[in-house]
Amino acid sequence: MAGNENRIWTAALVIIGDEILSGRTQDANLSALAKWLNIQGIRLAEARVVPDVQEQIVEAVNALRARNDYVFTTGGIGPTHDDISVDAVAAAFGVPVVIHPRAREVLEDYYATRGGLNEARLRMARVPEGAELIENRVSGAPGIKIGNVYMMAGVPRIAVQMMDSLEGTLEGGLPLLSQTLGAWIAESEVADLLRETERRFEGCQIGSYPFFREGRVGANFVVRSTDAHVMAECVKALFDGLIAAGSQPVSGGI
């Protein structure tokens, strides 16, 4: 992508698992992935949460990989009957599931001192044909890369470590920067200021996130841009505007 450094690189996330949709488990991977992608210069553009149902995983993966540079999945790559993500992604790509020889070796080593490699554990060496592995330094069973799809574990500490393994391997654009101003003011009092300030500084977005604390209303205003200079100018203008509106903005947010 030489000569196109301003292009926005995007990723999507497919969170796979009944336990998320039942409310039993609070997803923690979306925000961790989003922050990690920001540093890689890649924007998390959309996410879907789907149940452990093959056709729904296939639909989500195929819709999202067609329109994003990267797709990440979390969950469903363990050893039990409800771990069907490998079969689903293989179906999405129209390829068979095979045992990856290197994954088998890794698992044999890992389980050598942990009771040996049984049939269930060998399931974790299954990959869509043509896939590569993503190293897992925590629990042996690797993540999987096929095409632009990166399959990671659902357990957050393993997922985070797989991101770490991928560090520096993904092509991206300019990192998205952000700076936050907080103020004890109702966002509805400064709506015009926000809109007009955003318009004045090209490529900046201003997000407004209200809160209620200690019986008072306030809001954090997040300025985002890929250009540090323009972002600083925009933050300065917003700071001055909030002062003029009678509040005392707090850099970094409240």
Next chain:
Amino acid sequence: MAGNENRIWTAALVIIGDEILSGRTQDANLSALAKWLNIQGIRLAEARVVPDVQEQIVEAVNALRARNDYVFTTGGIGPTHDDISVDAVAAAFGVPVVIHPRAREVLEDYYATRGGLNEARLRMARVPEGAELIENRVSGAPGIKIGNVYMMAGVPRIAVQMMDSLEGTLEGGLPLLSQTLGAWIAESEVADLLRETERRFEGCQIGSYPFFREGRVGANFVVRSTDAHVMAECVKALFDGLIAAGSQPVSGGI
């Protein structure tokens, strides 16, 4: 839906907001909604996280309302320029945006002692034509119902209160029940037991959720069913199987 009490009622959730996709804000509404829906006898079947971009909100709402009994949205119904959910949902339904007279009254009352109803605040009385209101006892600005789409605030304590306002108004089926057994055992040692136990009890699903704590591996096994009797039998069989596998299962999970 008389005579069809076993039909599964489903809902989908569209989480609207750049702040979720940037990793700045951890969503808390999905799990709260999922748990609340379980009690209503409605299953959260899928969820999407979309940015503050009208066409993406429209696409998600239209895809999901066509194939679910209910769609919930969170976020983007405040007073600022980045709050575009009302416009997007109106576009999804192909109707104009109008001021709802009752919402205007509610906001006039709420802001009477809070600086009055300015133009930004009046934005929160805008609804897709034909919509009804969802009461908001926390901060005045109501949620919105149009067709099978329920638009709620993004701020979790307001969203939860809007669910409370909807209590008893949604038709559902049998509540999905669940019971958890925890064990200090690797899920890969009992994969066959889980698969076979699930097969033996019709309508039961068993989810397996591994964890690593205190240097040891364990897993929680969640049995779900709409039939309390069959679920109890399934849990009993799983309990006995885990004992036979050499572990001591803990009711309620670890």
